[in-house]
Amino acid sequence: MRLGGRLSAAIEILADIEARRRPVADALKDWGLSHRFAGSKDRAAIGNLVYDALRRKRSYGARMEEETPRALVSAAALETLVSGPQALYAALEGDRFAPELPGAEALSRFLDDDAHQAPAAVKADIPDWLAPHFEAAFGEDWVAEAAALSDRPPLDLRVNTLKSDRETVLAALKPFSPEPCALSPVGVRIAPIEGDGRHPNVQVEAGFQKGWFEIQDEGSQLAALLSGAMPGGQVLDFCAGAGGKTLALSGAMENSGQIHAHDADRQRLAPIYDRLKRAGVRNAQVHDPRDDLSSLEGAMDIVLIDAPCTGTGTWRRRPDAKWRLSEAALAKRTAEQDAVLAAASAFVKPGGTLVYVTCSVLGVENADRVEAFLDRNAGGFLPIDMAARWAEILPDVSPAYRAVPIAGVAAGGLMLSPRISGTDGFFIAALQAAS
Structure with missing residues (x-):
């Protein structure tokens, strides 16, 4: 043509x-x-x-x-x-x-x-009603932050350390000019499309078929790493979906301990089985939505909630979603987030960690939800300093890069965005249960 x-x-x-x-x-x-x-x-x-x-x-x-x-x-x-x-x-x-x-x-x-x-909302390329939400989330830089969600995204991959390493994956994908991600130690990035070009179909590559890597935004990789999952731990991925973070958690845990992958939607969960097999994951147990999880209550070192959200942080990849989003849909999501926080918290053992993640940049879905949960559970959970956790878990990331994402701290949480960190928009907070 x-x-x-x-x-x-x-x-x-x-x-x-x-x-x-x-x-x-x-x-x-x-x-x-x-x-x-x-x-x-x-x-x-x-x-x-x-x-x-x-x-x-x-x-x-x-x-x-x-x-x-x-x-x-x-x-x-x-x-x-x-x-x-x-x-x-x-x-x-x-x-x-x-x-x-x-x-x-x-x-x-x-x-x-x-x-x-x-008008500011036009320059930001967002609906008028969302302007106050972006201003509340980002302050005086909100127009630039919103506009950055209109750029073409890169293609990010996560190296599966159970089967390969970053140098091997970089070499295997050399024809596509991959580079190491700036923040994730297991990330590989292929630059955004230019002109009428296209990203390579990396899923047909031998390395993908062998389970050497998965497609996963760098921000999502960081969310899994910052959960603090360690070898030998007991982890519940409460909203596992297709299993992206389950796979990343297994790599961080070196295939030891136990990951319980659960989702309330059977259709969303369906792809996880093939993905686990290809990646060589042996420490994950998938729970059907009808399964009784009562035996896990109060027993998990970490409960990760990849909460249902508006997906505002993924607008570079799903730009049509911002024009369909409504105030009613946002209100529905915040109610779902409150409900999933309440349900998931029951599985955290004393002294364990509840990790709350969204791919949204709206404060009403992020810090506001964490603060509301803390208010409802006074003394039951305390926020963890994510700046300190970043330095502990990602010590090899240069200080210049480390300072950038930590600038988005709110309610103990961490905000990532295309403009702040070069990733999709994510919010990550961790809460420690009282001993």
Whole structure:
């Protein structure tokens, strides 16, 4: 496909997402199934345009003075693929599949306007109602923090130390120019996509099939490491989902002790079995949602809660989610977080640790939930200083890097974000149960 066909396809997909309020991944998949002539490079380039348009929907719309799919896709093309309106017109000349573009004046205005006069929420590329939440979470830097959630993300991998090491994985993936992650000692990073490129499908690589590595954002890797899981311990991964943190915990525990992987949703839990087998994990026991966990009450050294949340910290990867999020959905999530904290805390042994993690950057889901839990359990749990824990568990991370994520401490917890730490947005807090 030429550029014109790719632009038309992206416009069609955005219109479908807008009309049916459906996830972008579903819309892209359906388009690909109904347009099988499109090759993998075409699908990747179209996906880039769609994702870029959604990431910066508000600022692109303000600069184009319209928020139509045509305007947004044209803006994304100007920002990432061509050097200006004339280059765009030249690339589309003679292409019978090319869409009708906004006029030259509109395209030139887009390039001349960086939306610096726009309202703060527009510059931040978030809905208006979320602006107070971001300001409360990040203070005067909130616009820059929110805007960083609109950048293209890297592809992060976690080395499975049960089967391999970072040098081996770096060598195996050399064609893709991987680099060690800056913070995680078991992380490998492939840089964000440029232009109409695409990330490699690392899951077809021999190293992945052999269980040498897993796809996992560096922030999620840090959350598992900072839980404090040690060889020989007893750990309950209370909201295990597909098992990403269970796998990371097993590596930290050197396949010893016991990890109990539980989730209330059987469908979310289903992929964990194959992942555990491929990774060579022997110290994890998966619990069906119907299983009786009463024998684990008061017996766990660590209970990790990867809590259900709005996912605001993952907007670089799921930009459509920010336009579907509502105040009602946020209120539902905070109620679920309170409930899961109450339920999971029963499994922590005296002196043990309750670890609360979200992939959200909103204070109402993070520090507020921890503080509410502490208020309801006065004297039962005390917050752990995550700055000190960082220095203890990750002593080899340079002081310059160490100071960056710790700047996000709140209620004893740690805030990570694309701008603060170069990771997805995460909140990590640990509470020690009274002895």
